[in-house]
């Protein structure tokens with residue numbers, strides 16, 4: 001594809017407008033459209049301006065909430081999990097494995113490797129511009145429409161370590177596991193256990209100090225009532 005030959009992954013192109021002669025002859029074309037010398041092409045990133053061929057379907061999805069992150073984006077993956085977003089991350093995963101997980105589990109690929117995003121099997125993906133994890137997180141939330149009222153953000157519902165869902169458990173169920181933490185058992189009464197790796201979470205240590213990060217990431221006040 002000509003656009004990718006210029007270093008722009010197809011996942012970053014939301015609209016391509018072909019025009020020939022007068023402006024009212026403009027029409028949208030897809031990524032596989034054969035280039036013709038007499039036709040001028042304009043490309044628009046995500047999201048394409050609403051006032052440009054507003055009836056034309058856009059090439060990229062606007063909303064997505066399942067991800068696979070490459071091995072350099074561990075802190076981003078952890079932030080997304082903190083927000084309750086289903087995010088696969090394995091530090092040593094090879095490109096081939098990332099693409100396989102992306103395709104078989106219908107996830108959007110998050111990577112700063114633009115060449116990987118250019119792979120033809122990639123349907124949905126994003127390259128964070130920032131090198132800073134909190135800014136990367138805000139970028140991903142913005143790109144995929146994961147706003148406070150989107151219904152997709154559910155802080156403290158997913159394990160930060162393994163991505164599995166957390167389940168509320170009674171205090172009696174964790175007494176043995178936390179026998180070395182007498183102060184925790186004295187002062188906390190709500191516990192959650194990871195349905196994947198079994199890690200125990202409770203408000204004081206694991207959740208409370210993350211509230212400020214959540215506020216910085218989303219600026220959503222109402223989300224901080226995990227219930």
Ligand SMILES: [Zn+2]
Nearest residue numbers: 159162194197
């Ligand atoms: Zn876990």
